[in-house]
Amino acid sequence: MDTYKKKELVVGAVMLCAGLFYLILTMNLPRKGTIDASTVPYVLAVALCLLGFLQLLGARKAVQPEADPDEGAPKTVADYPTVLKTLALVAIYIALLETVGFLIMTVLYLYAQFTVLTPHDQKVKHLSYAITAVIASIAIYFTFRHGFDLLLPAGFLDL
Known part of the structure; x- marks a missing residue:
């Protein structure tokens, strides 16, 4: 397995773990009804888990790009x-x-x-x-x- 694919897998695993951790923390929030202050954290946690899972799926088929698309672009200086x-x-x-x-x-x-x-x-x-x-x-x-x-x-x- 090449280095590029390993990096993609690590990113996906970290995103999925962060999403699961955030979801566990969100489950400890008090609930008042169906839509309350914990609704947005639930949506964000599920979205992060989904993105991590999709990253892991995409990393399985990842192929390292031939050339860097920004290679010829002018370098930007940090502001x-x-x-x-x-x-x-x-x-x-x-x-x-x-x-x-x-x-x-x-x-x-x-x-x-x-x-x-x-x-x-x-x-x-x-x-x-x-x-x-x-x-x-x-x-x-x-x-x-x-x-x-x-x-x-x-x-x-x-x-």
Whole structure:
């Protein structure tokens, strides 16, 4: 068995084991009904198990590619400032979430993250970023609050 096939099998086995571990942890969550806070973890655990199983099946027939398709492509340089800005934004979001509240912090975080992730050669679209951040935050808030019956930090708004 060649090295490429072994690597593919290892990836599939690790995915399947991680999915099974996650599924076992999910089974320990308290249940309130058919659709509750544990529904999404169940879906994710089953999906991870399925992907691991499919990876194992595909690895049996795996053939090492003749040439690397990215061989002639120009090398990209890691953008460390963007990574550091993202980590800082996540840390600020977590630190202020309880005090300021989910809606306000999520709008601010999403808008700032959209701005950070905008490529340098493109113009920042402030209005569309702000509208997208507001709509996404409201949709997420009401989905969790009324759909899953979970309380999110209200902060200043106390809805």
